[in-house]
Amino acid sequence: MTKYDGILIKHGFLLTMQGDGLGTIEDGAVAIEGEDIVAVGPTDEVARAHGGAEKVIDARGKAVLPGFVDGHIHTGLSLLRGEAQDVPEIEWMLKTMAPFTGHRKPEHGVKGTALGVLEAVKAGTTTFGEIGGDMGAAAEEVFIPSGVRANLASTINEIGPGSRPDANKPYIFFEDVGEARFREALELIERYDGTGDGRITCILAPHGADMMSEELLLRVKEKAEELGKLAHIHVAQGGREEIQMRLRYGTTTIRYLDSIGYLDDGLIAAHCHQTTDDEVALLASRGVRYASCPASIAGIDGITPPLALFLRSGGRYATIGSDQAPGNGHHNMLVEMKVAALLNKTRHRDPTALPAWKMLRLATAEGAAALGLGDRVGSLEPGKKADVILLDLKAPHMTPVLLKPVRNVAPNIVYSARGDEVTDVIINGAMVVENRKVTTMDEEKVVAEAQRAAEEIAYSAVEDYMAADSVLAKAARKGLI
């Protein structure tokens, strides 16, 4: 990444996210020294005090805002992009994702992560709420050298080969698997928390209430509290999880988690879409942090996750996430904001649900707060780390820029931008994208290696995939796709 002895961004259309709204400054400047934002304000004031910066960026015709927080993401799966969409809910996991499992090697995950980080950072994502396996390698080979900010967690569950022979019987849990994964998760924290000049933070991730015993669930929570870490868990993920919870505990995930004292503001709960309105209200009242993945869940389960409902129920912390490519398609917070707003408007038959300014706050300041990073990033203000993105407002689809009767920059970012408007990305004070080029990664190499790794997995999995006989496999046999 390219570091300068001071960066001054001037004459930008600033969306600072200071206060409760967008915190707009129409002709604004941001001064950066080292890793930090040191001044934000009208250009004439800031430029006078910080004119000596080594790098001066003239942001005329550009929007300047905090980098996006992708609150729930599994970049490693980007190698399976396009192999699992448009299938019945029950087939997604078992007939289109599972056939690849035995063919994925550890090195594939890192290639997928590099690809996912590359596409996301080019579209303005600066903070990754990444959960998965092999997080140590991902940190070492991708998150640290790429210069991005990441809140990593190594998945803890008790699922091994043979755990799920029948979706209608309780999964078989393996205690030794759980122990090994718990150990790995703690090692990740010991080894990587605070690395990368503080860009890398680590938390805990109990996989889900259907994936591990109550005993292990509780031990992970206790450990998180002891370490002062958040726990990031998948909750009420569709019909498969519902069946498991009924079989094992005779209740729903949320009622169960509440009964064991799991729901509080130390928890980030992802998805939560197989839920009643009352259960969402319960999450909100317990102070749980909500990670909502609208495009992914709409695609996989045909359900709009209850983001607007959670906020209307008084939920305080929420973040949105792109989840994974074989469901969502891509890791693009700009398209995600549009999809999230439109899905929630139709869920409530209310076009005022999740307005553009609120989506931008969820994708920046409020998302950062939900991940426990609100004191470091999410807004442009002195004292925060310098995670800043610039977007070109001169593209035809971003024209016009109007300041009256209402400023249209925020709605145009949410409803019209799609990723290639992002010209520059600064993370922790360093230029990670400059004139649309990623400075920290060899883009062609990342793409070529991802292509090769994906072919290795996919082409060796053909027999298993076709044998699973999903609707996609059937359509392929018919020659439709």
Add this chain to the structure above:
Amino acid sequence: MTKYDGILIKHGFLLTMQGDGLGTIEDGAVAIEGEDIVAVGPTDEVARAHGGAEKVIDARGKAVLPGFVDGHIHTGLSLLRGEAQDVPEIEWMLKTMAPFTGHRKPEHGVKGTALGVLEAVKAGTTTFGEIGGDMGAAAEEVFIPSGVRANLASTINEIGPGSRPDANKPYIFFEDVGEARFREALELIERYDGTGDGRITCILAPHGADMMSEELLLRVKEKAEELGKLAHIHVAQGGREEIQMRLRYGTTTIRYLDSIGYLDDGLIAAHCHQTTDDEVALLASRGVRYASCPASIAGIDGITPPLALFLRSGGRYATIGSDQAPGNGHHNMLVEMKVAALLNKTRHRDPTALPAWKMLRLATAEGAAALGLGDRVGSLEPGKKADVILLDLKAPHMTPVLLKPVRNVAPNIVYSARGDEVTDVIINGAMVVENRKVTTMDEEKVVAEAQRAAEEIAYSAVEDYMAADSVLAKAARKGLI
């Protein structure tokens, strides 16, 4: 536009849309002579017979498909982008759009149309199902010189100043306004139908059953039949129209139109979202053509228009449209396909609804057929006009390209592409976009003129807009946006 003595596109990943599915050819070529496609097939065969083309495009690493059909679009409104979203349904028309009306001059419409066409063609739209006022000027100054294909209609209604003093009383119709607009619509056909080397076709557009008398509605339909033209009409557009139809006819739009014999395969019905399932089934059974605008209607009315339902009900012809920028945000069929699929999946709680391959067919072959252009465009096959687009598959977010176990190019175009992947656009055999540059328009000039025109409208409308006191005006006063 740049014309060559023959174009050969070779080594592309072809989605021809021949047959009932995608008509994939993995290493395919398209040969173009004059305005026409003359050969489509495996590269080795086609290249042998057409190697002498003046322009040879190596499409390795690219998808090659028919250009997109935007079946319902009002490009002129792109100047109001970002000024009307996130408001209650009833406010959209009356409190955020209407305040601009008195400040728009004829020349503004053409500047908006140029902007809308520019952004759309860069994202792969080749056919515009445009409806609006001043269509003669739009044809003359934009659609003909820009080289795109357009199916134009001049709106016919009886609405004048003072027609709508009260949303809860029947609108006042002005017969003379209706006569003038009908005449204008017929003049458009006389003057422009078949111009631009046949790229421009003209049809009729009765505005809506709530906007004109029964007598005029019927006269327009009769005229359309006499001329052998389709009629493109707005149908069941939300609560405002519902109130009008109850007041005037004591029934719903669709029941009313059926009672006067309006529903048949000569009609393109746009929107149709304020409807029961039975009414959608009735449309389908009558053979009506459906123009569905998912993102726009979700944004304006908080409703997913019934596209999947229409098709499940046996509807034969459907097209999707981006409608207008102050609702949708942009004119981008790639993002529209994703939004359409996800919205319809959640409407039916069914992730198999509108799969990627079907969305691509709706945006190409089936959309063209719905507009009555199915014999000319919509697929890559000999005898069709050469409307062809190329998309870069090497971008990080389009990686990997997998041919097995299922080909992932189509889902990646629908769920991951967002517009800037489009490298080349050929319309009627001419290169309209070449290496991402539009050859027929001065992009900077279009953007600058649109900016200026938008400022003229918006800044003179400030007082009217703020006086209308929409939720946006209120939020602006609070400093939130």
